[in-house]
Amino acid sequence: MYKDIENRLGVKIKNVKVLKSGWAGEIISLEFKDNAQKYVIKTYNSSKNGLENIKLEWTGLNLLYNANYPVPKPIMSNFINEKPYIVMEKIEGENLWDCYQIVSKEDKEQLLEKFTKVFFELHQLDISMVDKELIKNSTISFIEKEINEIKKLLEENKLEYFTQIIDWLQKEKVNIISKKLSIIHRDYHPWNVIVDNNEELYVIDLLWGIGDYRFDLAWTYTLIERSGFENFSKNMFKKYKELKNENINNFEYFKVFSTLRWLINVMISLKTGENLNETRNKEFENFVSPLIQNGIKSIQKITGIQITI
Numbered sequence: 001m002y003k004d005i006e007n008r009l010g011v012k013i014k015n016v017k018v019l020k021s022g023w024a025g026e027i028i029s030l031e032f033k034d035n036a037q038k039y040v041i042k043t044y045n046s047s048k049n050g051l052e053n054i055k056l057e058w059t060g061l062n063l064l065y066n067a068n069y070p071v072p073k074p075i076m077s078n079f080i081n082e083k084p085y086i087v088m089e090k091i092e093g094e095n096l097w098d099c100y101q102i103v104s105k106e107d108k109e110q111l112l113e114k115f116t117k118v119f120f121e122l123h124q125l126d127i128s129m130v131d132k133e134l135i136k137n138s139t140i141s142f143i144e145k146e147i148n149e150i151k152k153l154l155e156e157n158k159l160e161y162f163t164q165i166i167d168w169l170q171k172e173k174v175n176i177i178s179k180k181l182s183i184i185h186r187d188y189h190p191w192n193v194i195v196d197n198n199e200e201l202y203v204i205d206l207l208w209g210i211g212d213y214r215f216d217l218a219w220t221y222t223l224i225e226r227s228g229f230e231n232f233s234k235n236m237f238k239k240y241k242e243l244k245n246e247n248i249n250n251f252e253y254f255k256v257f258s259t260l261r262w263l264i265n266v267m268i269s270l271k272t273g274e275n276l277n278e279t280r281n282k283e284f285e286n287f288v289s290p291l292i293q294n295g296i297k298s299i300q301k302i303t304g305i306q307i308t309i
Contacts, residue, residue: 001041001081008076011035025050029090038090039075043083053207054084060208061088064183067125070118070202091202097190100232112232115193116239118201119220123182123213130183134210139178142211143169146257150264157268164305165260169253177249184209184216189223190232218254223262226294252302259295266292267309 002013015031025044032039042057044050054077061074072088100111127134147169154162185192186207194202217240225233241248266288296307 039087040090041085043085057206058086060206091194091196093194093196095191096193099195116236120243125183139212168303182213184211188220214254219258222259226291263295
């Protein structure tokens, strides 16, 4: 991998540093001889979805960068390497949550406003830059596509205890007010946003797609809420609503929808051990168990349905 990068960029690597070694892959910092520019390599582990995920992120990175959305500049990719990878510019800075913890109350407010504004602006981008045919799609087509994908995952992984929630989503979808679809991040949160040295924000770790912005907003809201930071979630939602300048309808429905999708993703990781070695699997289980319980409680509060795993 490193030799390939040197050959294609015409530079010699002088320093390699693993910034993050997670369950899905690695993030590695690169420095070069006689070149001040720093880059980041992102790899995905060799799972059945690894190649698909890294190709998706590379496509999204290029689309958003070319639309002047604040993401790192894409540099190169290699999808036929034994370990597929992408290379992007390194943004010097810290993740937004770490910054948020140490700044003053006034600066917290400004940081939260920036965080929400960048999220809102993603949903305002023209989806026809992905595919002009997408403008014909609707909220209902997005919901049906997601539900079909969820059903398939439930069947493949024998997660039948979520079936009642699917039935609830199917029943309640008749009450959903349709909205035009947006580009969505699918995992936007303060740990996926970098604040650079000039206090500008950059969005990373794209699991992007096309969908209803309320699903994306609910994903972010519930993820932060079940992590124990309910005030941050509520204030983010309030500021998003101000930017939108209208009521956000059916938000409880999308909270259930996004929480269910998250729960299924996590349960599959725990069940299959995909991308997890034995040590990381236990680590991951200890970290995620209380979050799972919080997710289950959140769904029960809205639907009245008790899930037993």
